[in-house]
Amino acid sequence: MNFDQFYEQVHKQTLARNFVRFRHRIVVSREGYHLLSPKEKESLNNLHALVLVFSKISWFIYFNEQSGVGISTSANSHLQFDIRYYETLRDIGIDGDIKAMCVLPYFDKCILLGYKMF
Template sequence: ILRDYVEVVRKQSLEKNYPFYSSRPIIEYSVYRGLKQVDKETMREWIVLIRAYIAEFIKYSHLGGVGIGAKMNLDDKMSFYLNFDGRYLTDIESFGIGKEIFAYCVLPRFDKCIMLGIGEEW
């Protein structure tokens, strides 16, 4: 169901018919990534919907929470970074590198992320 949800939000994002979560517009990550910088700057405090794979070692800080490197596809060259609340540390550690995740993150820094799913069938 989460994969289907990502596809629906992606289609709506391409059409600029953004859904909302808690009064904030949602844009799918691959669509967001393809925008010009000037357009991205207008989306402060929006939510980005991400479907990705954990790709890099997990970093934890009492102040900053849990940071991970993620990739849209396992064979991508570059990672992007997400920051989750510290309570996700043991869950993310147990998922490990290569695990598919789904998340909402606040733009523009991809911080304040909420885990939606971890690749299980819903």
């Protein structure tokens, strides 16, 4: 199963409220998360569930050695990555495809999927 197939499966299960789990944490798709009721979102937020965001980089918001790298995506998500991802994100560039997994509710503590650790 590749990342795109995984995302589709997570999305289907998010819509069915049959959530995928990764290391005992619920994983939802970004699109599916935004379709949930406010009460369901609050429940997931309190659990610090994980959200998958597959999109394109539209803007670099900031770069800070303490808080990391913030980006906006073409799907109107604002993601925050650790500083170690700066060069990789810069190399991907504006309009480049990213696959990320982030912590709810703030879409922070994101990791890039599909890139080797360094």
